[in-house]
Amino acid sequence: MDSQKSRQTIENLRKIHEESLILNPTENIPFCSDVNLDFLEGMYISEEMRNENSKVIFAGRGNLNELYDFWCKYMNAKAVTFKPHSGLDAHISVFMSLGQIGEKVLLLPEEAGGHFSTHQILSRLGFDVRSFMIDKEQYKVDILRSIELIENWKPDYIFVDRSEGLYYEDFSWLKEISCIKIFDASQYLTNIMAKDYDNPFDMGFDIILTSLHKNYPGSQKAAVFFRQKDELWEQVMKGLNIYISNIHPKDVCSLLLNLPSDSNLKKYSQKMLSTTRLLEEILVKNHLPVVRRNFNNTWTQHLWLQPENKERAYQFFRLLEDLHILTNYRLLPYGLGYGLRLGTAAAVRQGLEEKSVPALAEVISKAYYANAIDDMLRKTAYTTISKIKKV
Template structure:
């Protein structure tokens, strides 16, 4: 037993060393993984691991009336509320919680808090870029799930047909959960529905919204913004939920979070608070991320790669850092995905929205955090294109790509 256990530990340690070594020669080119800012992520917070804490500030009498209290936690609760206050200011919100561990955890918790069985909800369909798990989660919660109508030709929501759906089903909640999209679509047409609670998932756009490069969902009429902090934004794995107002729905959510989330693991919330020290860096990140994606899309087209292009139709629409590559079949898409992985380029093999079929999903959040600049894009496109040509391993090309990636990462020690 001891010998087997020792071998097991040795295998795990060897695997971790191998993965770390490989990661230094890889460039993440998908939109949902990122490199956390190591200046702030869990730096010296080891003493916070394993402790239980609330983000609620309570008087002594309120503590006495609870069923349980943990000693010496007031400092943490006070600090967390200071962090909440700073993030509320930036997000232009009145209330916020960061108790959630991931986006889907937040989805489940929030909708358990604000809905009842047989409530009607309308969501963004998966075929229009909605999250592939949202509908299943809501149906498991006993909700009646309807989906916005799609304009497949223009790769957007069909607004007029969706308005008719809203009038017909009268949903309690509208949830726009876009996990896919080469455009930041304008949903301000939803603002006319004052009596429907509207939530926007900003996980793919958080950095761009924070610094004002994208219109805030609040300015499009949404009542709340949900977002992860580890996709578009280079923070720890965590999710936040912020409410434009401290309204009835917010207090309902606040009253239930403690039931559904027993411990908020405060060390990563501290990281999110401390990261605001370097706010100007995120302004540059947002700008560079969008510019890099636009330039890479252009260069890949010049290299003959089949890019799905979309263009903003009005001023409130913006391009994102997502890039879609269309392939003829699943096999072609998977082979391309494997060739790029073998050479250190980490993309997504993906069933793309709008009936495009299987292809490759790319994104430049992590690569930009690692140090990728607009000047690097022509060579990056050439290296990606060269990797497409042959299924045979090319050691010369592999070495050229490895040198390119290491050179970029040396700029930030990512």
């Protein structure tokens, strides 16, 4: 009976997925191939060569890191590991490998789009954590005030961990700062790989952490890229070998098999950004409560809607959900309050193109002003989503 109930729950999830457009920036549809990797489930496969001095070796296995060169090339990295199982797992294990209790970490705060868990994680690990100074009017880091803080406080680490933001900021002003600098690319990975965004290594960062299932359409894994294969790399890898026992080789092999060509990745990156911009421009034209930005800056695929109050935001979120348009309801950064977060990364993978954006924007606009769903709106939403997904 429990099995039957589980099957029904899973089937319900499948039906919702098939009928819906994913219009948030932190979920995605993985690249996949027809190669069956099920035989890798539950196996232990090392990333590195092992010998008689290794503590444990499993027979009948090779090592995987000889296959990592293409990923390193995309990111202009000297080394990469796919050991972490998620973005926050990477945060915890890397900082446990690097730091000592009492060392100082300068962090992008939640108020400026930083991940809401990171400050708590680093504090629990025993670090002394302070935040970048921010410019709430421009939705960016306040560079001058942050430099003053850095010069006076002298952090051991700088961690730019942004899970939310309208702009991809230039942090090259950190180049001359003498400390270990770490960047989380989870929300920007595709655009960095496609060279639509500047590489954080070119801004002076030493390590890039990233999940592989948000902006990039991969397995639910994480990666750690290293600018140099040096003592810092050795220190982190030594720690990761202690804190993470299994790399989940099926997911890693899926990432290796399904790495797209340069041209396909470029098309995906640019379509993600162009559909976001067009959607925002039409919603602004339709007088929806868009948090507007300056497109002369480097923009992201994140789009924010800020209804007049929390209740209205939540109601609109649920209304779109009922139309099978799946967004995020969340507390927006920079003191904006509650609103909706939209993004097109998964929608593009589902079939969204520039030509279909006006119809999608029209459904969203009608839903906002009607504040209710009638049969006509429901039918229009169904037709629009079906055309996008080419069902």
